[in-house]
Amino acid sequence: SQELEQSPQSLIVQEGKNLTINCTSSKTLYGLYWYKQKYGEGLIFLMMLQKGGEEKSHEKITAKLDEKKQQSSLHITASQPSHAGIYLCGAEDTGRRALTFGSGTRLQVQP
Amino acid sequence: DGGITQSPKYLFRKEGQNVTLSCEQNLNHDAMYWYRQDPGQGLRLIYYSQIVNDFQKGDIAEGYSVSREKKESFPLTVTSAQKNPTAFYLCASSQSGRTETQYFGPGTRLLVL
Numbered sequence: 001s002q003e004l005e006q007s008p009q010s011l012i013v014q015e016g017k018n019l020t021i022n023c024t025s026s027k028t029l030y031g032l033y034w035y036k037q038k039y040g041e042g043l044i045f046l047m048m049l050q051k052g053g054e055e056k057s058h059e060k061i062t063a064k065l066d067e068k069k070q071q072s073s074l075h076i077t078a079s080q081p082s083h084a085g086i087y088l089c090g091a092e093d094t095g096r097r098a099l100t101f102g103s104g105t106r107l108q109v110q111p
Numbered sequence: 112d113g114g115i116t117q118s119p120k121y122l123f124r125k126e127g128q129n130v131t132l133s134c135e136q137n138l139n140h141d142a143m144y145w146y147r148q149d150p151g152q153g154l155r156l157i158y159y160s161q162i163v164n165d166f167q168k169g170d171i172a173e174g175y176s177v178s179r180e181k182k183e184s185f186p187l188t189v190t191s192a193q194k195n196p197t198a199f200y201l202c203a204s205s206q207s208g209r210t211e212t213q214y215f216g217p218g219t220r221l222l223v224l
């Protein structure tokens with residue numbers, strides 16, 4: 001089965017700083033999803049990437065999928081306290097039409 | 112408003128007791144999923160259903176059971192065979208039975224008394 005490794009596991013940044021979260025797969029990624037979770041709540045969909053080299057942005061968050069389709073990164077520009085939470089990457093498991101998730105990156109933004 | 116609802120928000124289970132977590136969606140999605148999340152960990156797939164009256168085991172199905180009698184409902188029962196049920200349970204749904212974007216409910220936290 002597909003395994004996703006996220007790094008770092010946790011991150012503390014000062015407000016206004018940029019940061020990057022990585023998601024690495026042991027297999028080729030055919031669909032890579034980024035979600036955000038506030039503690040004790042459900043997941044909020046951020047972005048989905050499918051093509052090698054693809055890049056998508058929403059407000060101050062940019063997600064990229066590398067050309068080999070085995071690594072994705074999530075970049076936040078000028079972080080704000082509202083960006084705090086857990087970021088999870090999920091990948092399509094082509095064998096069973098479900099998602100496999102990484103263990104998440106916990107982000108804290110200090111004012 | 113369209114969305115996914117889960118109830119209750121908190122649930123307490125006694126030893127040897129079965130408990131059922133509710134998941135309802137009004138998005139007209141074909142596929143529904145149940146995940147378990149433990150502290151500091153990602154989501155692990157328990158069961159999933161691509162269409163009504165059909166469902167498949169995920170990675171950690173032992174001690175759990177589901178039913179899919181209606182398109183909008185996918186209840187999860189945590190049986191007494193599940194020896195470590197304390198966790199956060201998340202339900203999700205997606206369109207057309209494909210692994211398209213999954214939308215999640217707010218979750219149910221299960222605690223053992």
